[in-house]
Amino acid sequence: MRNIIILFLATTCLTFAESTVLNKFGALVIETHKDSDEYFVNIQSKTFAEDKSKVERLGDKYFADAMAELQGKKIYQLRVRKSLITDMGIDALKDYPTIKYLELSNSNITDNGIKKIVEYCPQIERLNIWGCKNVTDKSLDYLRGLWKLEKLHLHGTKVTWDAANKHRGIMQSMAANEDLSIHVDVNFPTLYSFNMEEFWKESYQKNVDTGKTNANFKVNIIGEEKVKNNKSYEDDLKKEADEPILNEE
Secondary structure, eight states, X not given: OHHHHHHHHHHHHHHHHHTSHHHHTTOEEEESSTTOSEEEEEEOSBOOOSSGXXXXXXXXXXXXXXXXXXXXXXXXXXXEOSOOOOXXXXXXXXXXXXXXXXXXXXXXXXXXXXXXXXXXXXXXXXXXXXXXXXXXXXXXXXXXXXXXXXXXXXXXXXXXXXXXXXXXXXXXXXXXXXXXXXXXXTTSOOBOOHHHHHHHHHHHHHHHHTTTTSTTOOXXXXXXXXXXXXXXXXXXXXXXXXXXXXXXX
């Protein structure tokens, strides 16, 4: 009788584990490195089914349930692509202020969703909202609250290059953030961080001072001189049949 009860409990736990939303959407939840208390979480945007009519998409309700199943784990990076998540679904991030890398590309969030992200996850360093067509220049007003932001991907949104460039300058003067790089669109140059641009300027000046920008500047290559006693491939093949191939002095 005891064995039957144990078997029943084990079967019940297994069934519960298999029926979670995280498993339903093939989520990956792993530690960022060994013995770490921080996690990388990737949640697929749809379920798998041979019958396409039975495929389910990740929307606000499923997203909220999935985040609840994480039970407040310390999430370092969260990635969700091509979902149906809206501004309402962003409330699921309320209990995860430690997120540093967040990707919600091709979702249905708007500027109000960005406002919530800034409120719930103030430690974000990289934000990818690629393809979020309802995000506009207004979102940049809210993003001023992310003082540690270093990478911002806006391709496919309605954010303009001019507004993004202005935002980068504001973050430098207001939050002393000189590490922010912004990618807006493939048709416009990436707005690299001020620190990166300064590094490039210094590197260029060093090259000028050392003459490396001169077209006739010759780089010394170690081992450029011809190696003595370098056997040909054919010679080695002949020797290989009856004796080991060794480098001769």
